[in-house]
Amino acid sequence: MMSLMRRATPNYDGVRVLWDNRNVRTERVSFGQVRYQPGGYCGPRIQRDYELVVIHSGECRVRVDSARMNLRIGFAYLFCPGHREHFQFSQTTETHHSWCSITPKFFSAALRRELETAPATGVACSETFQRILSAAFLSRPSSTRVIEALGMALFAEFLDTARQTHGLERNDECVQRALRVMEDHFGEEDCLAVARGAAGCSVNTLIYKFRKQTGLSPARYLWKLRVEKGMAMLAETGLTVAEIAYRCGFKNPFHFSRLVRQHHGCSPRELRRRAWA
Numbered sequence: 001m002m003s004l005m006r007r008a009t010p011n012y013d014g015v016r017v018l019w020d021n022r023n024v025r026t027e028r029v030s031f032g033q034v035r036y037q038p039g040g041y042c043g044p045r046i047q048r049d050y051e052l053v054v055i056h057s058g059e060c061r062v063r064v065d066s067a068r069m070n071l072r073i074g075f076a077y078l079f080c081p082g083h084r085e086h087f088q089f090s091q092t093t094e095t096h097h098s099w100c101s102i103t104p105k106f107f108s109a110a111l112r113r114e115l116e117t118a119p120a121t122g123v124a125c126s127e128t129f130q131r132i133l134s135a136a137f138l139s140r141p142s143s144t145r146v147i148e149a150l151g152m153a154l155f156a157e158f159l160d161t162a163r164q165t166h167g168l169e170r171n172d173e174c175v176q177r178a179l180r181v182m183e184d185h186f187g188e189e190d191c192l193a194v195a196r197g198a199a200g201c202s203v204n205t206l207i208y209k210f211r212k213q214t215g216l217s218p219a220r221y222l223w224k225l226r227v228e229k230g231m232a233m234l235a236e237t238g239l240t241v242a243e244i245a246y247r248c249g250f251k252n253p254f255h256f257s258r259l260v261r262q263h264h265g266c267s268p269r270e271l272r273r274r275a276w277a
Contacts, residue, residue, distance in 0.1 A: 025141075034097060041089060
């Protein structure tokens, strides 16, 4: 049985759809392609998975939290769980796009950290990426192992291409050590201090390298991580907002609620209502 987080929510899969193919899927990996009529849209929704989106023709503008961007044809864009998304497609022409989504628990903690630091500006689809995507739609619906292997291969190719084109520093051990501590101890009061100590470099060096790799300082990244962990708990557990806030390292539920509203435009209770709808 699917978890509460994966139950259908209004507009999650789009409106004004001409045709779609969502049959290539397992419980953990889903490949799909869809063609929208002019004026079609998807969302607003809270992303549940890690999802790669590719526009083949038409136009797409998307808002993620407070950021807006236009998706370029032939580029792959990564969308991460816990963020509020609203896709708006061309008002004058049909828009065709494909995607691959994978549940967060299918990735290792190390891969999740790498995905969270991938560029938001999109990555040009390599020939290998396109071949993997095409192969997925030729798979038999019952081929669970094949579909899941292709999904992981698609994400691996995306990350490899991103590293080559954006100069991501995957092997910077200072940053990786700090990220591991944050992932494992995000709810603890001294998490940031422990992460700085584990990094094995000066505070200024860590801040510089952290910003270069993630776009955020270590402190801001930790608060972002705590918000995302809290949002996952809202969707997946019956804990109260206060209990979630304390478990995620907030001193009080008001701070947690303020950051959730700041990043996603609504209260924690509203996010839970949408996830459980």
